[in-house]
Amino acid sequence: MRLFGVLRYAIFSFVALLGNVPVPAQQLDQAAVIRGVDAAVLARVNRIAAYTVTEHYAVFRGNDERHSVADMTVKTTYRRETGKNYEVVSQGGSAIIRRLGLDPILDSEKDINRPENVEYSWITSENYEMTLEPGTQMQDGRECLVLSIDPRRKAPNLIVGTLWVDAKDYTIVRLEGVASKAPSIFAGATQMMRQYAMVDGFSMATHARAESTTFLYGKTVVKIDYSNYDIEVRPGF
Numbered sequence: 001m002r003l004f005g006v007l008r009y010a011i012f013s014f015v016a017l018l019g020n021v022p023v024p025a026q027q028l029d030q031a032a033v034i035r036g037v038d039a040a041v042l043a044r045v046n047r048i049a050a051y052t053v054t055e056h057y058a059v060f061r062g063n064d065e066r067h068s069v070a071d072m073t074v075k076t077t078y079r080r081e082t083g084k085n086y087e088v089v090s091q092g093g094s095a096i097i098r099r100l101g102l103d104p105i106l107d108s109e110k111d112i113n114r115p116e117n118v119e120y121s122w123i124t125s126e127n128y129e130m131t132l133e134p135g136t137q138m139q140d141g142r143e144c145l146v147l148s149i150d151p152r153r154k155a156p157n158l159i160v161g162t163l164w165v166d167a168k169d170y171t172i173v174r175l176e177g178v179a180s181k182a183p184s185i186f187a188g189a190t191q192m193m194r195q196y197a198m199v200d201g202f203s204m205a206t207h208a209r210a211e212s213t214t215f216l217y218g219k220t221v222v223k224i225d226y227s228n229y230d231i232e233v234r235p236g237f
Helices: 002-019 030-047 095-112
Strands: 048-061 070-079 083-093 128-139 142-151 159-166 172-179 191-199 202-214 218-233
Touching (some): 030 159
């Protein structure tokens, strides 16, 4: 009887120990995680009627990422029914680099966010093949699930890389990878990264970085910082 009691205690302790071990991500239902990511993205899209944000763009050349060669601060206004518009607040550095480097970025963002185009850039399974990776990782103090993503079509704004989503609510925390299509025949692969944080209950971009090498200009890095969000929620959502 004593031996049986010892064995029972050992088995109970082992089971209890297993209960404290986190479940590996590969044991999660991948399809359910992807549905959760889709739902989180669409909830954000459907609930936000409009927002304004201050965006600061800085351009760096070569290996010097401390001294920008051009910069621009804009106030961005997004409205669900019209897309994005920009108001330049301040600018400095090379006017040529602003015209050739920053103005095209703003024009591209306006085009991507037109109501008839915007859904094609959403980070959902409609636009990406997603594969759940094993385990979890910490990003900005948040436990995240990790997914490999591969666009279903090639475009400069669609990334082949990695997506981190909050393990609790599937909201986007970080996106990193390589643009699936170069913006021009003169440009090489563009490395892209975007960080997100919760602002008034929504996952919003806070910092972005893009690095590319072109035949004419060599290595160029663009950094974007987002601040002062003011979000308007749709009535009834």
